[in-house]
Amino acid sequence: MDFDVIIGFETHVELKTDSKLFCDCPVDYDALPNTLICPVCTGQPGALPVLNKKAVEYTVRAGLALKCTVNRLSRFARKNYFYPDLPKGYQISQYDKPFCEEGRLEITSGDGQPYAVGIKRVHLEEDAGKLVHSSDSFEASEFSLVDYNRSCVPLLEIVTDHEKNPLRSTLEARAYLEKLRQTLRYIEVSDCNMEKGQLRCDVNISLRPKGSKAYGNRSEIKNMASFKAIGEALEYEIARQRGIIEGGGEIFQETRLFDEAKHLTLPMRSKEDAPDYRYFPDPDLLEIELPDDFVDNIRRSMPELPDQSVDRLVGQYNLPKEDALLLTRDKRVAGYFSACALFVQDRQRLSRWIIKDLFRLLKKSSLSIAQCPVPPEGFSELVNAVTRDEITEKMGRQVLEEMFERGVSAGSVIAEKDLKPIRDLKTLERLVDEVIAENLQVTAKIREGSTKPMDYLIGQVMKKTRGKANPKELAKLIQEKLLG
Numbered sequence: 001m002d003f004d005v006i007i008g009f010e011t012h013v014e015l016k017t018d019s020k021l022f023c024d025c026p027v028d029y030d031a032l033p034n035t036l037i038c039p040v041c042t043g044q045p046g047a048l049p050v051l052n053k054k055a056v057e058y059t060v061r062a063g064l065a066l067k068c069t070v071n072r073l074s075r076f077a078r079k080n081y082f083y084p085d086l087p088k089g090y091q092i093s094q095y096d097k098p099f100c101e102e103g104r105l106e107i108t109s110g111d112g113q114p115y116a117v118g119i120k121r122v123h124l125e126e127d128a129g130k131l132v133h134s135s136d137s138f139e140a141s142e143f144s145l146v147d148y149n150r151s152c153v154p155l156l157e158i159v160t161d162h163e164k165n166p167l168r169s170t171l172e173a174r175a176y177l178e179k180l181r182q183t184l185r186y187i188e189v190s191d192c193n194m195e196k197g198q199l200r201c202d203v204n205i206s207l208r209p210k211g212s213k214a215y216g217n218r219s220e221i222k223n224m225a226s227f228k229a230i231g232e233a234l235e236y237e238i239a240r241q242r243g244i245i246e247g248g249g250e251i252f253q254e255t256r257l258f259d260e261a262k263h264l265t266l267p268m269r270s271k272e273d274a275p276d277y278r279y280f281p282d283p284d285l286l287e288i289e290l291p292d293d294f295v296d297n298i299r300r301s302m303p304e305l306p307d308q309s310v311d312r313l314v315g316q317y318n319l320p321k322e323d324a325l326l327l328t329r330d331k332r333v334a335g336y337f338s339a340c341a342l343f344v345q346d347r348q349r350l351s352r353w354i355i356k357d358l359f360r361l362l363k364k365s366s367l368s369i370a371q372c373p374v375p376p377e378g379f380s381e382l383v384n385a386v387t388r389d390e391i392t393e394k395m396g397r398q399v400l401e402e403m404f405e406r407g408v409s410a411g412s413v414i415a416e417k418d419l420k421p422i423r424d425l426k427t428l429e430r431l432v433d434e435v436i437a438e439n440l441q442v443t444a445k446i447r448e449g450s451t452k453p454m455d456y457l458i459g460q461v462m463k464k465t466r467g468k469a470n471p472k473e474l475a476k477l478i479q480e481k482l483l484g
């Protein structure tokens with residue numbers, strides 16, 4: 001049987017505001033447990049929430065980046081449930097009036113075509129605290145501790161649209177999540193560090209026979225925080241559901257957990273529906289009316305988005321699109337390129353040097369571009385030296401390595417290692433004569449019309465110059481000497 005796969009994402013992203021969503025406790029992921037708490041974020045009776053304006057600004061910024069409609073009126077609602085990391089017994093979230101709705105995010109789909117994934121809503125809520133178990137395995141834990149530092153950290157929830165342009169494969173799911181993370185980093189609302197739990201996903205999956213309009217029952221896999229886990233969980237779940245349907249069975253609507261060690265999903269509980277949470281408007285917080293100029297100001301000061309950055313690199317610097325895509329994957333790399341482009345005329349060469357050589361060195365030493373020991377001015381100097389033929393490409397690579405390891409300038413490495421190319425014709429001629437005299441058999445072949453041994457002779461002269469001659473010039477010289 002042939003199936004359509006329908007995948008939905010609820011992505012939770014911790015915003016990088018200085019303080020929490022409803023109190024002025026700082027947000028700091030490295031602080032000691034329970035050192036950043038107060039009566040509001042620990043849910044003491046009578047404590048009242050005060051909304052963080054910056055968090056609302058970031059939410060609107062995210063909504064605009066995802067081409068959403070920003071609602072003029074929105075409000076917070078209480079989502080009631082019990083869990084030890086939720087001291088109030090409810091989470092302040094948004095229900096019927098989120099800040100942003102009906103958007104889209106353009107990705108490249110499996111067939112290489114652009115595809116605008118539907119975004120249902122973008123809302124703001126508070127994060128819960130964190131349980132720390134005494135053992136990695138929950139079953140083996142003797143006790144669990146709770147850390148409320150994370151309680152009330154602003155959390156963005158981005159929900160894809162089930163009906164309008166849903167995700168249709170594991171490949172599209174990955175492309176979506178990558179583009180979403182890239183976009184949120186570009187607009188600087190979150191670092192989206194998945195290892196720190198700053199970006200976590202609930203993913204739901206359903207299958208239906210091809211051509212059918214009705215949706216199958218969905219299973220939801222909770223709380224995944226790595227691309228690898230999400231990819232594996234999706235593959236497993238698609239195969240599991242396919243097997244059940246083909247065997248004549250029925251898919252239950254349920255919440256499942258992905259076991260990363262065993263690479264499979266396990267049932268957790270039957271999935272709650274909205275009525276289970278008894279949502280109601282939070283009486284401690286007023287309805288929020290966003291003034292037009294508040295939204296307009298955010299719109300006007302929007303940072304560049306990934307697609308705009310690609311277009312700019314292609315348009316302004318005439319780069320191939322593939323290069324522009326690689327350079328803009330990380331906004332800081334695009335910034336590094338732009339900073340170098342101020343000093344470098346040959347932008348295509350610059351781009352190749354960043355993509356091939358700088359990326360290789362960064363990867364080798366596990367550094368991010370922000371930690372790159374070669375500043376843009378220094379890198380530009382090197383690229384210019386190669387462009388002006390002051391050093392060969394090959395030497396340029398050695399020079400870059402030295403610059404990278406020792407934090408020195410291109411000029412000083414070139415001077416120190418005596419790498420300036422040999423330009424003096426007399427010296428070159430003398431070396432060519434030496435090589436010809438040492439290789440009479442080879443030169444005879446060239447005189448007889450064979451061109452193959454040329455490379456060998458050039459190589460011999462290059463050896464004598466320790467790579468400091470221009471091979472094209474040498475070829476010309478040798479030819480003149482031998483063939484006149």
Ligand SMILES: [Zn+2]
Pocket residue numbers: 020023024025036037038039040041042152
């Ligand atoms: Zn607090």
